[in-house]
Amino acid sequence: xxxxxxxxxxxxxxxxxxxxxxxxxxxxxxxxxxxxxxxxxxxxxxxxxxxxxxxxxxxxxxxxxxxxxxxxxxxxxxxxxxxxxxxxxxxxxxxxxxxxxxxxxxxxxxxxxxxxxxxxxxxxxxxxxxxxxxxxxxxxxxxxxxxxxxxxxxxxxxxxxxxxxxxxxxxxxxxxxxxxxxxxxxxxxxxxxxxxxxxxxxxxxxxxxxxxxxxxxxx
Amino acid sequence: xxxxxxxxxxxxxxxxxxxxxxxxxxxxxxxxxxxxxxxxxxxxxxxxxxxxxxxxxxxxxxxxxxxxxxxxxxxxxxxxxxxxxxxxxxxxxxxxxxxxxxxxxxxxxxxxxxxxxxxxxxxxxxxxxxxxxxxxxxxxxxxxxxxxxxxxxxxxxxxxxxxxxxxxxxxxxxxxxxxxxxxxxxxxxxxxxxxxxxxxxxxxxxxxxxxxxxxxxxxxxxxxxxxxxxxxxxxxxxxxxxxxxxxxxxxxxxxxxxxxxxxxxxxxxxxxxxxxxxxxxxxxxxxxxxxxxxxxxxxxxxxxxxxxxxxxxxxxxxxxxxxxxxxxxxxxxxxxxxxxxxxxxxxxxxxxxxxxxxxxxxxxxxxxxxxxxxxxxxxxxxx
Numbered sequence: 001x002x003x004x005x006x007x008x009x010x011x012x013x014x015x016x017x018x019x020x021x022x023x024x025x026x027x028x029x030x031x032x033x034x035x036x037x038x039x040x041x042x043x044x045x046x047x048x049x050x051x052x053x054x055x056x057x058x059x060x061x062x063x064x065x066x067x068x069x070x071x072x073x074x075x076x077x078x079x080x081x082x083x084x085x086x087x088x089x090x091x092x093x094x095x096x097x098x099x100x101x102x103x104x105x106x107x108x109x110x111x112x113x114x115x116x117x118x119x120x121x122x123x124x125x126x127x128x129x130x131x132x133x134x135x136x137x138x139x140x141x142x143x144x145x146x147x148x149x150x151x152x153x154x155x156x157x158x159x160x161x162x163x164x165x166x167x168x169x170x171x172x173x174x175x176x177x178x179x180x181x182x183x184x185x186x187x188x189x190x191x192x193x194x195x196x197x198x199x200x201x202x203x204x205x206x207x208x209x210x211x212x213x214x215x216x217x218x219x
Numbered sequence: 220x221x222x223x224x225x226x227x228x229x230x231x232x233x234x235x236x237x238x239x240x241x242x243x244x245x246x247x248x249x250x251x252x253x254x255x256x257x258x259x260x261x262x263x264x265x266x267x268x269x270x271x272x273x274x275x276x277x278x279x280x281x282x283x284x285x286x287x288x289x290x291x292x293x294x295x296x297x298x299x300x301x302x303x304x305x306x307x308x309x310x311x312x313x314x315x316x317x318x319x320x321x322x323x324x325x326x327x328x329x330x331x332x333x334x335x336x337x338x339x340x341x342x343x344x345x346x347x348x349x350x351x352x353x354x355x356x357x358x359x360x361x362x363x364x365x366x367x368x369x370x371x372x373x374x375x376x377x378x379x380x381x382x383x384x385x386x387x388x389x390x391x392x393x394x395x396x397x398x399x400x401x402x403x404x405x406x407x408x409x410x411x412x413x414x415x416x417x418x419x420x421x422x423x424x425x426x427x428x429x430x431x432x433x434x435x436x437x438x439x440x441x442x443x444x445x446x447x448x449x450x451x452x453x454x455x456x457x458x459x460x461x462x463x464x465x466x467x468x469x470x471x472x473x474x475x476x477x478x479x480x481x482x483x484x485x486x487x488x489x490x491x492x493x494x495x496x497x498x499x500x501x502x503x504x505x506x507x508x509x510x511x512x513x514x515x516x517x518x519x520x521x522x523x524x525x526x527x528x529x530x531x532x533x534x535x536x537x538x539x540x541x542x543x544x545x546x547x548x549x550x551x552x553x554x555x556x557x558x559x560x561x562x563x564x565x566x567x568x569x570x571x572x573x574x575x576x577x578x579x580x581x582x583x584x585x586x587x588x589x590x591x592x593x594x595x596x597x598x599x600x601x602x
Binding site: 045046049052054055074075078079080081082083085087089091093094095096097098102106107109111112152164 | 509512596
């Protein structure tokens with residue numbers, strides 16, 4: 001489904017060149033649950049953003065299904081992201097001025113209709129947030145916020161979920177609930193790439209990719 | 220999520236940013252409304268005041284001895300009244316003079332009192348300008364007399380008075396002016412021509428110059444050239460102090476209009492742009508996640524430009540209402556001479572309702588482009 005071929009990403013930081021991904025090559029097949037592990041600065045987030053079409057690699061190629069991801073125009077990539085990829089981040093990145101329903105519906109590619117609204121309501125119900133539908137994110141606990149972020153990522157029934165330390169800001173109980181949602185998504189046929197420091201997902205992941213200084217150190 | 224719903228929610232959430240944007244735009248609209256209506260009032264007031272200053276150009280027969288002219292107040296020579304017609308036919312918006320009045324002036328004696336007898340023609344103005352005639356209009360069989368004549372001849376408004384062989388009714392209240400007008404009788408040109416036996420003659424054409432030149436230009440040379448091309452047989456005498464006062468009044472108004480309005484608009488644009496930049500900075504994470512959710516650059520730009528348009532509409536409403544109220548409230552005391560002409564300008568209000576949102580969007584354009592070009596990966600990596 002996603003093929004990374006010799007993907008390298010370098011940044012210019014404070015005048016010096018930083019190598020974030022170094023000739024990374026791997027295939028991510030449909031239906032896999034992959035945990036990406038590695039120390040801080042090993043390139044995990046860069047890998048995730050590159051897989052999601054958010055960050056053009058310096059060299060190398062990312063193939064998403066039949067598409068050369070970075071040969072697509074920005075608009076085509078945005079469209080593909082909108083319909084096939086769900087993102088979840090450690091910092092939630094919820095829109096503070098929208099209520100819960102508004103935050104979920106934000107993922108809708110066009111003007112949300114009845115179907116989208118119903119789907120959003122179902123997701124909020126599924127994530128235990130249906131009684132907070134008119135609340136704003138700042139009225140939620142961290143665990144609730146992350147559940148909301150996952151619900152938003154799932155609105156368009158993506159093929160793949162890319163999650164960057166989604167449990168990093170959560171207590172163990174809430175972390176388990178969030179991981180459980182990823183597992184459910186995976187069990188329903190979705191692909192999960194989960195960047196994590198911890199080992200919470202190791203039980204469910206059917207593959208672990210290890211990164212060190214931008215290089216694949218274990219698969 | 221619809222764009223406008225999102226914009227309205229954001230405005231409600233970041234009230235202070237929206238409030239200051241609306242405030243800046245409203246003040247700009249108020250100043251535009253006020254300055255526009257004030258400029259119109261000022262234009263009217265200036266025109267009226269400068270008109271009331273009197274003529275500043277005197278065209279007299281070429282052979283006139285200026286010593287005699289200044290001493291007596293009139294030329295002893297005369298010219299054909301057709302001279303006035305010739306000049307009047309050249310009155311267009313392209314010449315630097317307007318308001319032509321032909322006159323015949325002579326020293327005269329009534330019951331032993333030496334006076335000045337002046338016959339005035341009608342006023343000629345450039346076509347299409349619709350300007351009111353200068354000074355007063357003298358009706359048939361009437362005259363205007365100076366205060367000293369009234370005192371010596373013991374005459375008042377409504378009395379009859381014989382001048383030459385004709386009887387006239389006095390149509391003015393003779394008020395002391397402290398000028399030669401106090402010993403002058405003003406009558407219709409035809410009457411004075413008849414009294415003096417100078418039918419078809421005049422000895423002066425008065426006019427106003429329309430020049431508002433800069434210090435390095437010579438208005439008299441320009442006027443002499445223009446008039447000399449039409450009437451080679453006249454001398455042009457320019458009342459320099461009056462002309463300068465007129466030019467100064469106009470130039471001051473034009474300078475104020477040229478500086479104040481652009482400065483206000485520039486300041487307002489900078490203000491709105493700065494607030495938009497702060498807004499973009501505050502919303503970097505939102506921009507990042509919107510990109511991650513697959514939103515296009517148009518959508519991101521629409522969030523900021525749409526907000527500017529919305530706030531522009533609100534500001535236009537407030538600004539037009541407050542600006543017009545301010546002008547109607549304070550205008551009459553600022554422009555007492557033409558206060559009756561101060562009124563609401565619906566066309567201006569209509570224009571501003573559309574122009575303000577466009578102006579706000581224009582001011583927010585660069586911040587909106589900053590938002591569009593912002594690298595979302597950069598924000599989303601900043602955990």
